[in-house]
Amino acid sequence: VYLLTESSKLMISDIDFQDSIHVLGFSDELNKSLLQLYLDNRKEIRSILGELAPRLPSYHSLEWRLDVQLASRSLRQQIKPAVTMKLHLNQNEDQTAQVLQTDPATLLHLIQQLEQALGEMKMNHCRRIVRNIEITLVLSY
Amino acid sequence: RLVRLAPASASAPHLLLRLLTPCLLVLSFRSETPNVFHFDVFVGKIAFKGRAAAFGTVCWGLASKFVISNSFILDDPDLKDIDPTILKHCHAAAATCILEAGKQKADISAISTCLEDCKLDKERIEQFCTEYQKNKDALEILLGSIGRSPLHITDVSWRLEYQIKNNQLHKTYQPSYLVTLNVENSDSGSHPDVCFSCTMEQLQDLVGKLKDAAKSLERATQM
Numbered sequence: 001v002y003l004l005t006e007s008s009k010l011m012i013s014d015i016d017f018q019d020s021i022h023v024l025g026f027s028d029e030l031n032k033s034l035l036q037l038y039l040d041n042r043k044e045i046r047s048i049l050g051e052l053a054p055r056l057p058s059y060h061s062l063e064w065r066l067d068v069q070l071a072s073r074s075l076r077q078q079i080k081p082a083v084t085m086k087l088h089l090n091q092n093e094d095q096t097a098q099v100l101q102t103d104p105a106t107l108l109h110l111i112q113q114l115e116q117a118l119g120e121m122k123m124n125h126c127r128r129i130v131r132n133i134e135i136t137l138v139l140s141y
Numbered sequence: 142r143l144v145r146l147a148p149a150s151a152s153a154p155h156l157l158l159r160l161l162t163p164c165l166l167v168l169s170f171r172s173e174t175p176n177v178f179h180f181d182v183f184v185g186k187i188a189f190k191g192r193a194a195a196f197g198t199v200c201w202g203l204a205s206k207f208v209i210s211n212s213f214i215l216d217d218p219d220l221k222d223i224d225p226t227i228l229k230h231c232h233a234a235a236a237t238c239i240l241e242a243g244k245q246k247a248d249i250s251a252i253s254t255c256l257e258d259c260k261l262d263k264e265r266i267e268q269f270c271t272e273y274q275k276n277k278d279a280l281e282i283l284l285g286s287i288g289r290s291p292l293h294i295t296d297v298s299w300r301l302e303y304q305i306k307n308n309q310l311h312k313t314y315q316p317s318y319l320v321t322l323n324v325e326n327s328d329s330g331s332h333p334d335v336c337f338s339c340t341m342e343q344l345q346d347l348v349g350k351l352k353d354a355a356k357s358l359e360r361a362t363q364m
Contacts, residue, residue: 009309009310010311010312049309052310053307053309053313057338059344059346062350064354066361072285075243075244075281076244076245078285081358082290099292100292100322101294102294104358106295106296109297110297111348111351113298114348117299117320121341126301137314
């Protein structure tokens with residue numbers, strides 16, 4: 001088990017795997033079946049290990065509602081628009097929902113900021129880094 | 142003056158208003174200083190019986206709460222000749238009057254009529270109304286901000302990261318966004334921020350939904 005998890009974690013190539021188990025002195029047939037076992041289960045092992053990593057609650061979905069406050073105990077005759085939202089997050093297989101509210105001006109600000117965030121992925125800087133990392137990935141095989 | 146007490150289910154402030162309304166209609170005292178006008182607050186003097194006794198304590202508590210800070214009235218050099226109790230009563234009554242006017246969004250004519258019924262002279266009414274007019278907007282903003290609401294989002298910050306490895310898994314190569322929503326509580330002021338991570342597709346989904354909300358807001362304003 002340890003052999004498989006460590007190999008999957010490091011995502012080593014076939015040749016490296018073969019070299020590593022060769023030192024154990026098993027028969028060739030055993031080595032071949034171990035290699036096959038490794039290659040077959042690698043993806044699944046990696047996805048399970050991915051779940052173990054530390055992470056923040058992840059986004060699941062968002063519900064929203066438009067409200068207008070017309071009066072309150074301390075002030076009659078108001079017109080106060082607001083957007084009420086329910087943010088669903090996943091944290092280690094628990095779903096949490098949080099109710100939040102915002103005013104129209106902040107909503108537009110949020111949209112602008114998050115659109116900028118999305119735009120960053122498409123910027124040259126980001127693209128270059130991702131490409132460089134992927135090239136390193138390919139070269140390491 | 143005797144007032145019919147509201148039924149036991151009425152809220153304390155409502156009760157207080159009903160008790161103070163006749164106070165606004167009472168004759169004002171002859172004032173010794175031209176800068177101060179008096180009302181007399183009867184809350185402390187009405188005998189509350191039976192179940193209403195509890196209301197009595199609450200009402201008096203509320204009335205004395207209207208004297209937000211005793212020190213600034215009692216320390217004022219212009220007012221030091223006046224008996225402090227009367228000063229407190231006046232302040233409480235004036236504050237109630239102003240708050241009620243603000244709450245109902247009363248216009249100048251309604252306030253003047255009310256004050257005229259209390260037999261205040263024209264000069265004082267004008268002074269009161271001018272001061273009220275000057276601070277009316279600030280008062281309305283303040284009154285409007287009182288009240289409960291869900292956590293209010295004030296700002297958002299984001300971080301784009303590209304994960305290379307973690308201790309469980311090497312070579313992960315996954316871009317993700319970390320979004321932090323700064324939130325504020327209407328009661329206590331600050332609150333721990335809401336943080337979450339999401340992929341690019343999830344962020345696109347989130348932004349799409351926010352844009353829908355904004356569009357429906359626009360449509361609502363055009364109706």
